[in-house]
Amino acid sequence: MSVRRVMGIETEYGISVPGDPTANPMLLSGYVVNAYASAGSSGTRATKASWDYEDEAPLRDARGFEMNRQLADASQLTDEEDPTLANVVLTNGARLYVDHAHPEYSSPEVTSPRDAIRWDRAGERIMLEAVRRLAPVRGTGGVNLYKNNTDGKGASYGTHENYLMRLETPFAEIVRHLVPFFVARQVMCGAGRVGIGQDSSTTGFQISQRADFFEVEVGLETTLKRPIINTRDEPHAVADLYRRLHVIIGDANLCDVANLLKMGTTSLVLAMIEDRALTADLVVNKPVSTLHAVSHDPSLKTLIELRDGRNVTAVELLWLYHEQVSRWLDSRYAGELDADTAEVMQRWESVLARLERDPMECARELDWVAKLALMQGYRDRDGLEWSDHRLRAIDIQWSDVRPEKGLFHRLQQRGRIETLVPEEAVGHAVTHPPEDTRAYFRGRCLEKYADQIAAASWDSLIFDLPGHTSLQRVPMLEPLRGTRAAVGALIDRSEDATALLRELAAASG
Numbered sequence: 224m225s226v227r228r229v230m231g232i233e234t235e236y237g238i239s240v241p242g243d244p245t246a247n248p249m250l251l252s253g254y255v256v257n258a259y260a261s262a263g264s265s266g267t268r269a270t271k272a273s274w275d276y277e278d279e280a281p282l283r284d285a286r287g288f289e290m291n292r293q294l295a296d297a298s299q300l301t302d303e304e305d306p307t308l309a310n311v312v313l314t315n316g317a318r319l320y321v322d323h324a325h326p327e328y329s330s331p332e333v334t335s336p337r338d339a340i341r342w343d344r345a346g347e348r349i350m351l352e353a354v355r356r357l358a359p360v361r362g363t364g365g366v367n368l369y370k371n372n373t374d375g376k377g378a379s380y381g382t383h384e385n386y387l388m389r390l391e392t393p394f395a396e397i398v399r400h401l402v403p404f405f406v407a408r409q410v411m412c413g414a415g416r417v418g419i420g421q422d423s424s425t426t427g428f429q430i431s432q433r434a435d436f437f438e439v440e441v442g443l444e445t446t447l448k449r450p451i452i453n454t455r456d457e458p459h460a461v462a463d464l465y466r467r468l469h470v471i472i473g474d475a476n477l478c479d480v481a482n483l484l485k486m487g488t489t490s491l492v493l494a495m496i497e498d499r500a501l502t503a504d505l506v507v508n509k510p511v512s513t514l515h516a517v518s519h520d521p522s523l524k525t526l527i528e529l530r531d532g533r534n535v536t537a538v539e540l541l542w543l544y545h546e547q548v549s550r551w552l553d554s555r556y557a558g559e560l561d562a563d564t565a566e567v568m569q570r571w572e573s574v575l576a577r578l579e580r581d582p583m584e585c586a587r588e589l590d591w592v593a594k595l596a597l598m599q600g601y602r603d604r605d606g607l608e609w610s611d612h613r614l615r616a617i618d619i620q621w622s623d624v625r626p627e628k629g630l631f632h633r634l635q636q637r638g639r640i641e642t643l644v645p646e647e648a649v650g651h652a653v654t655h656p657p658e659d660t661r662a663y664f665r666g667r668c669l670e671k672y673a674d675q676i677a678a679a680s681w682d683s684l685i686f687d688l689p690g691h692t693s694l695q696r697v698p699m700l701e702p703l704r705g706t707r708a709a710v711g712a713l714i715d716r717s718e719d720a721t722a723l724l725r726e727l728a729a730a731s732g
Contacts, residue, residue, distance in 0.1 A: 225491075225494065225552075225556075225560070225561050225563065225564040226335070226336060226487050226490045226491050226494075226561075226563050226564040226567050227334050227335050227490075227561065227563055227564070228334065228386060228387055228388075228490050228493070228494070229332050229333075229334060229386075229387035229460075229660060229702045229703065230332070230333060230334070230336075230339055230384065230385060230386050230387070230486060230490065231329065231330045231331065231332050231333060231339065231342075231384070231385045232329075232330050232339055232342075232343045232346075232382065232383070232384055232385075232486075233327060233328070233329040233330070233381070233382070233383040233384075233385070234327065234328050234329075234343065234346055234370065234381075234382045234383075234475055235322055235323065235325035235326070235327045235380040235381050235382070236255075236325055236326050236327070236328070236350055236368045236369060236370060236380075236624070237325070237368065237369035237370075237371050237372075237373075237374060237380065237619075237622070238251050238252055238255065238324075238325060238326060238366060238367070238368055238369075239366075239367050239369075239374075240365065240366055240367070241365060241367060248324040248325065249308070249321060249324045251366050252309070252321040252324060252325055252326040253308060253309045253321055254357055254366060255309075255326040255350070255353045255354070255357065255366060255368065256309035256310070256311060256319050256320060256321055256326055256353070257309050258353040258356040258357045259311075259319060259349055259350075259352055259353040259356065260309065260311045260319070262352065262356065273310065273677070273678045273679075274310045274312070274318065274320070274678065274679065274680060308320065308321040309321050312665070312669055312679045313349070313654075313666070313669070314654050314655070314656070314666050314669050314670040315331060315342065315345060315652055315653060315654055315655055315656050315662075315666055316331030316332070316656035316657065316660075316662030316663070316665045316666035316669075317329055317330050317331050317342065317345070317346065317349075319349065323380065323446060325380050326350065326353070326368070328346035328349060328350065330342040330343055330345070330346060331656050331657055331660070331662030331665070331666065332657065332660040332661060332662045332681070332702050333657045333659075333660065333662075334657070334659050334660060334703075335563045336482075336483045336486040336487040336490070336563060336567060337483065337563065337566075337643065337644065338657055339482070339486045340479050340482045340483060340486075340643060340644050341644045341648055341649055341652045342652050342657065343476075343482065344479075344644060344649045344652075345649055345652035345653045347370060347624055348649060348650065348653050349653060350368045350370075350624050351368075351624045351625065351626075353368070354366060354367065354368055354624060354625060367623060367624075367625075368623075368624045369619060369622040369623055369624065370475045370477060370622045370624060371414065371432060371475055371619070371621075371622040372414065372432035372433050372474055372475050373416065373423075373432050373433070373436070374619075375416075375417070375418055375423045375615050375618065375619065376422060376423070377421050377422040377423075379421070379432075379433060379436040381433075381471055382433075382473050382474060382475040382476075383469060383470060383471050383473070384469075384470040384473050384485070384486065384489065385467050385468070385469055385470070386467070386468045386470070386489065386490060386493055387458075387460060387465050387466075387467055387468075387702060388465065388466050388467070388468050388493060388497060389464070389465065389466075389497050390458075390462075390463065390464055390465055390466050392466075392496060392497050394454070394466075396496055396499075397452070397468065397493075397496055398440075398441055398452050399506060400492065400495075400496050400501045400505070401451075401452060401492065401493075401496070402440060402451055402452060402506070402507060402510050403505040403506060403507045403510070403527075403529075403540060404488075404489070404492050404505075404540075404541075404544055405451050405452075405470075405472050405514070406451070406507050406510050406513055406514045406517060406527065406537070406540070407517065407527070407537040407538075407540040407541050407544075408485070408488065408489070408541070409430050409431040409434060409474070409514075409517060409518055409537070410430060410517065410523055410537045410538060410541070410578060411481060411484045411485070411488070411541070411571075411574055411575075411578075411589065412473065412474060412476055412481045412482070412484055412485035412589070412590070413429075413430035413431035413432070413434075413474050413518065413589075413590065413591040414431065414432045414474035414475055414476060414477070414590045414591060414594070414622075415428065415429070415430060415431075415432070415590055415591030415592075415593075415594035415595055415618075416428070416429050416430075416431065416432045416591075416618065417598070417609065417614050417615050417617075417618040418615065418618075419435070419519055420435055421435050421436055423615070426608070426609040426610040427519065427609050428521055428595055428598060428609060429518045429519050429520075429521070430517070430518045430519075430520075430521055430591045431474055431518040431591070432474045432475070433472060433473070433474050434472075434514050434515055434517070434518035435515055435518065436449055437449045437450065437451055437472060437511060437514060437515075438450075438511060439451075439511065440452065440510055440511060441454060442454060443455060449471060449472075450471075451472055451510060451511065451514065453469045453470065453471045455469045457469070459680075459681040459682045459702075460682060460700055460701065460702050461700045461701060465702075468493065470489070473485055474590070475622070476590055477590055477622065477631045477640075478588055478589060478590045478593065478640060478641075479640075479641065479642055479643035479644060480570060480574070480587075480588035480589065480641055480643065481588060481589045481590050483566070483567065483570065483643060484567070484570060484571060484574065487563070487564075487566075487567030487570075487571070488544075488548075488567060488571055490567075491548050491564070491567065491568075492544060492548065495547065495548060495551055498551070500547070500551045501547060502547070503543060503547060504529075504530060504531050505529060505540065505543060505544070506529065506530040506531075507527055507528070507529060507530070508528045508529065508530055509528070513527055513528070517537045521582065521591070521595060522582075523536055523537060523538055523578060523579075523582055524536060525537070527540055538575055538578050538579050541571075541575055542575055545568075545571055545572060545575060548568070549568065552564065552568070570588075574588065574589065583595075583596060586639075587639060587640055587641045588640075588641050590631075593631070593634065593639075593640060594618070594621055594631075597617070597621070597630060597634070598614060598617065598618075601613070601614065601617060602614070617630065658706060658707035658708075658711075659703070659706050659707070659708075660702055660703060660705070660706060661682075661699045661701070661702050661703070661704055661705035661706070662705075663705055663706050663707050663710070663711070664684075664699060664704075664705030664706075664710050664714075665679060665684060665699070665705070667710075667711075667714045668684055668714070668720070668723070671714060672686070672719065672720040672723065675687055675688060675689075675719065675720040675721075676720070677694055678694075681699075682698065682699050682700050683696055683697060683698050683699055684696070684697045684699065685697075686720050686724060688720060688721050688724065689721070690721075695724060697724070697727065713726055713727075
């Protein structure tokens with residue numbers, strides 16, 4: 224095992240209309256999705272295909288049971304189609320839809336942290352295009368979108384990660400080893416936030432946008448009583464082989480390096496859990512309150528109490544994980560690491576060393592440090608207290624998707640943020656799918672046979688072919704099939720979907 228596995232990022236974007244706090248966010252989110260879906264260019268146009276909900280099971284719990292639908296909150300019933308909400312599939316293999324009154328971009332499946340960054344940033348481009356298309360439209364009032372996780376007034380919206388894992392891995396082991404890691408991980412990949420508490424009623428600056436909104440250690444919910452470990456058991460793959468670990472505790476990252484570390488270090492820890500190679504007892508006492516305390520302390524001095532009696536900082540706890548991963552990789556690969564794994568390990572070590580020495584040394588790489596440095600500049604220049612409303616406005620403006628308005632983008636344009644993925648690669652990912660997962664088959668079919676696809680999901684395409692009285696479902700339960708190497712030539716030579724399905728049937732028969 225290495226850092227490489229099937230993974231992806233889902234991001235709900237903050238939405239507002241300047242000067243109109245009463246604007247309906249669900250309606251606005253629909254405007255956003257439809258604005259992009261109706262784009263004139265075939266490269267950016269979404270298809271008419273709807274979302275296929277047949278194989279979704281949002282109430283199935285990884286602990287071995289299924290929640291009663293009568294007891295579930297309405298927000299959990301994501302397998303019920305609402306025809307009034309915009310929901311489209313893109314030619315890059317992603318899903319763009321309205322979720323909980325926010326426009327959400329769910330990236331296609333990728334196999335490396337760098338590709339996770341690339342297609343996540345493609346989502347930023349897509350949201351920007353939607354905003355620009357809405358700007359001249361009467362009645363929308365100029366919709367603004369923000370890649371953040373809270374409005375600063377008590378509402379939070381998610382950035383979720385997904386990792387494909389082997390089903391045979393005991394879920395209790397996932398909980399045991401991931402909870403301490405997630406308590407500490409925020410010091411590398413927190414997005415930074417002005418205000419303490421869910422409603423920001425206490426003044427100050429904290430590391431994570433999401434930490435204050437987590438209330439339990441383990442659970443199925445994602446919008447109420449949010450858990451550090453989410454137990455949703457919906458693999459979107461062969462159910463006898465895989466589980467999809469649905470991580471809801473991360474922040475929305477704008478910095479490439481922070482995003483790389485978030486996805487890469489988590490994937491490595493998961494590989495060790497699968498390999499039964501994590502032996503150190505790093506269980507944290509009172510993990511929820513400790514999660515909050517770590518986030519509230521940008522000095523990184525807060526001590527985390529471990530079950531074995533040790534007290535360590537978040538950085539020291541991450542060093543303990545790094546050391547175990549490093550030893551495991553040495554024993555498995557004898558120093559011969561693939562490029563993706565080597566990059567994650569090198570940057571993990573470098574960032575921890577500098578966070579330990581002086582967190583501000585990471586201002587080019589980590590979101591919360593870059594934001595804090597900018598905020599401190601304003602505070603020093605204008606003598607502002609953390610309670611000043613101008614700092615909260617700056618916090619929101621930081622994540623504006625418009626490059627001429629977003630403060631992060633201004634820093635990036637000035638060379639003050641390290642970029643890992645070139646802009647041209649991001650631009651290509653807006654309309655093209657990854658080539659090494661089933662997203663390639665989904666995206667290429669949506670591009671070439673759009674008029675003959677009735678619905679799509681992560682694990683199926685449903686074709687509506689002329690001459691057939693019933694719809695034709697093509698299952699895609701193996702995420703590493705449907706790649707360019709496997710089906711690229713087939714799609715290229717198939718003039719229509721009928722020819723494509725004929726060849727697929729012949730190959731499988």
